[in-house]
Amino acid sequence: MANYKPKSRLTAKDYINGVLKCDRVILSRAITIIESNLESDKILAKEIIQTILPNSGNSIRIGITGVPGVGKSTFIEAFGKHLISQGKKVAILSIDPSSQRSRGSILGDKTRMEELVNMEDAYIRPSASGDTLGGVANKTGETMLLCEAAGYDVILIETVGVGQSETAVHAMTDFFLLLMLSGAGDELQGIKKGIMEMADMIVINKADGDNIRQSEMAKLQYKNALHIFPQSESGWTPVVSTASSINNIGIDTVWNEILKYKEIVSKNGYFNKNRNHQQIQWMYNNINEELKRLFYTSEGVKNHLKNYENEIVSSKISPVKAAQKIIDAFKNSF
Numbered sequence: 001m002a003n004y005k006p007k008s009r010l011t012a013k014d015y016i017n018g019v020l021k022c023d024r025v026i027l028s029r030a031i032t033i034i035e036s037n038l039e040s041d042k043i044l045a046k047e048i049i050q051t052i053l054p055n056s057g058n059s060i061r062i063g064i065t066g067v068p069g070v071g072k073s074t075f076i077e078a079f080g081k082h083l084i085s086q087g088k089k090v091a092i093l094s095i096d097p098s099s100q101r102s103r104g105s106i107l108g109d110k111t112r113m114e115e116l117v118n119m120e121d122a123y124i125r126p127s128a129s130g131d132t133l134g135g136v137a138n139k140t141g142e143t144m145l146l147c148e149a150a151g152y153d154v155i156l157i158e159t160v161g162v163g164q165s166e167t168a169v170h171a172m173t174d175f176f177l178l179l180m181l182s183g184a185g186d187e188l189q190g191i192k193k194g195i196m197e198m199a200d201m202i203v204i205n206k207a208d209g210d211n212i213r214q215s216e217m218a219k220l221q222y223k224n225a226l227h228i229f230p231q232s233e234s235g236w237t238p239v240v241s242t243a244s245s246i247n248n249i250g251i252d253t254v255w256n257e258i259l260k261y262k263e264i265v266s267k268n269g270y271f272n273k274n275r276n277h278q279q280i281q282w283m284y285n286n287i288n289e290e291l292k293r294l295f296y297t298s299e300g301v302k303n304h305l306k307n308y309e310n311e312i313v314s315s316k317i318s319p320v321k322a323a324q325k326i327i328d329a330f331k332n333s334f
């Protein structure tokens with residue numbers, strides 16, 4: 001199975017040329033190669049990425065998060081259309097480690113972003129499937145590079161708000177946007193402090209109808225809450241605004257703030273510094289994922305795990321000793 005090579009594959013050159021021409025069919029097929037776990041595809045993927053690398057990076061990468069129901073897809077639909085009206089090309093990716101292709105991921109759901117999905121200058125790709133968040137994040141990162149090489153100059157990476165995925169999105173984006181709701185009771189509920197701390201901007205969505213006054217109050221509360229956090233290294237002070245995604249109100253404000261941010265961090269050097277840091281982290285992330293994969297697929301390890309599990313449960317060996325024995329077996333397998 002490991003050496004199996006599907007017939008439907010193009011040459012690396014064909015994928016590269018197709019991506020650079022922004023042929024969306026080829027782009028999608030190239031992303032499929034990135035997401036594939038076949039050994040032959042992994043080799044192909046590395047060649048494609050390495051070659052398109054000089055054509056990547058020319059975008060602003062925006063992370064978007066918020067609890068389910070906050071209006072992420074409605075916001076992205078409005079925001080994406082606004083960006084396109086400004087002459088931008090937008091790619092929308094997502095990180096959702098829980099998604100599986102067969103079930104259809106949340107972003108792949110046809111009811112989401114109905115208009116955007118049909119627009120020439122928008123490219124929407126459902127989340128890669130995978131067992132580990134790190135693996136999904138790596139694949140999404142490479143997909144982002146392909147989209148940039150294809151000429152998409154705004155990349156939106158949405159997280160479906162399940163714990164750690166926000167951190168993964170933050171680690172691969174330039175600007176982190178948190179969508180919130182004005183709520184009944186405690187305004188700060190539902191979102192972890194650590195996530196608020198990562199935000200460059202908080203948008204109180206659904207600021208319409210009876211909710212306008214409450215949203216303005218929530219805006220003040222979040223502004224005050226953000227003051228507690230230490231000044232970010234970016235030199236940017238996070239902003240809070242309100243929006244109504246269904247009525248297209250406040251959407252332009254978000255983009256204007258992002259442009260201001262980009263100007264400030266480009267001038268003070270943080271933009272490049274942060275990207276360089278992210279690249280290095282990405283390398284380590286890849287090493288970690290690959291090591292894990294090599295470890296758990298090695299014959300010396302795979303065959304003994306169950307035995308050691310049983311020995312641990314029957315108190316024959318301590319977990320620490322079992323771990324050491326398995327690692328020794330791995331080392332000896334070379």
Ligand code: GDP
Pocket residue numbers: 066067068069070071072073074075205206207208243244245246247
């Ligand atoms: P997601 O789960 O975060 O992607 O949220 P959705 O975009 O699917 O929105 C959840 C629900 O909130 C849907 O019924 C939307 O129509 C509604 N919604 C989204 N944005 C707004 C808004 O600005 N105002 C109001 N009133 N409803 C909204």
